[in-house]
Amino acid sequence: MSSALLGWYDRNAREMPWRVGPADRAAGVRPDPYRIWLSEVMLQQTTVAAVRDYFVRFTTRWPDVTALAAAPDDQVMGEWAGLGYYARARNLLKCARVVTDEHEGRFPDTYDALLKLPGIGPYTAAAISAIAFDQPETVLDGNVERVMARLHDIHDPLPGSKPVLKEKAAGFTPDHRPGDYAQAVMDLGATVCTPKSPACGICPLCDPCQARAAGTQADLPRKTPKKPKPTRFGHIYIAQRRDGAMLLERRPDKGLLGGMLGWPGSGWCEDPTEAPPFQAKWRILPGEVRHTFTHFHLVLRIWTTELPEQTAPDGLKILDKHAFNPSDLPTVMRKAYDLWRGQ
Known part of the structure; x- marks a missing residue:
């Protein structure tokens, strides 16, 4: 054979x-x-x-x-x-x-x-x-x-x-x-x-x-039926300074999107708590980001404000417009960026 x-x-x-x-x-x-x-x-x-x-x-x-x-x-x-x-x-x-x-x-x-x-x-x-x-x-x-x-x-x-x-x-x-x-x-x-x-x-x-x-x-082959994927929700916060600098976070090494740059945000769960990275007048954008991971669907609401002239909050980093490259973001974070850009 x-x-x-x-x-x-x-x-x-x-x-x-x-x-x-x-x-x-x-x-x-x-x-x-x-x-x-x-x-x-x-x-x-x-x-x-x-x-x-x-x-x-x-x-x-x-x-x-x-x-x-x-x-x-x-x-x-x-x-x-x-x-x-x-x-x-x-x-x-x-x-x-x-x-x-x-x-x-x-x-x-x-x-x-x-x-x-x-x-x-x-x-x-x-x-x-x-x-x-x-x-x-x-x-x-x-x-x-x-x-x-x-x-x-x-x-x-x-x-x-x-x-x-x-x-x-x-x-x-x-x-x-x-x-x-x-x-x-x-x-x-x-x-x-x-x-x-x-x-x-x-x-x-x-x-x-x-x-x-x-x-x-x-x-054939027969397969054991898969359980339906749950849907989780979350909030994403995008802040840009007048000179084009962006506020980002480095995600923890372990876990989903580990070690990657992304936008600050809430946890991803059934009922997420709003968790802006600093006090400001945040406004929510129309629309939402939808993304599917291996084990769940994700729906994100996007909030935005102007980044003040200050140092980055603890655990976050500010990238100037020349250092920030959207293509370095994971897909779900790039979707959020595209929604924000199109506001």
Whole structure:
């Protein structure tokens, strides 16, 4: 089965800015571990189409791990805005700096060593070791889970069925061309064995597919129903001085948007308390900011006033208009800025 899938991949591999295609790989071109690592971190919880432009911008601005390690945190966070999960961006920087400082700018080439780096979990370690270093590691993302569930007609719902699906996937992982195989099975899930209306007629694994034989392929994989996301509310306070300086805060290192610049504000909860950063005649703007995080929806009301000629209140900072760059803000804070700008 792995041979059939590799033959299909040789003819149908998707072109991606981080990928070394099967023909080039057969000719001896090796993937850049930095580009594989960066793409895999970006691809968590999102799609190839959403990541392409981000990846090109990142690698144009920071072409190798040493360049990324030297980048200012706010610039990296600003480029990351829109990809979500800012903890991944913080770990991206931590990992780049560990690889630069402790590994002479070279990613380790084994699963166990990769797993010790910041922000690299079992999936990412397996993907890097397989794709970048051709190690026979089993890569299990959502596409592979779907392919394995259908091949074996497994009806136990995710996430509980992950161990069984990984065991099945490991049984197909070959010693020959494991990096190409890992990409082949992911491509199959993304382009043929799709979540809806799988194209079984052109699938290289249609004959041994147990779900196709049973007519259950469209129902798999089953998933445990998710709880509905709650909605939280909050207040944001934007103050600008006459010379264009802005009042901002650095969020705590831990927690949502940790370590990032943003506007002072209240907590995010069902019934937030108004908490302006200083006494002034604040006015509320019409409209509101809506944003969705992984576990909840957020609705923010925006307040504004003129920033007086004084030092910043405790815990806050004043950035002059030349130092302030809206693109360095996380997406939800940039939405608030856009609403304020359009008042």
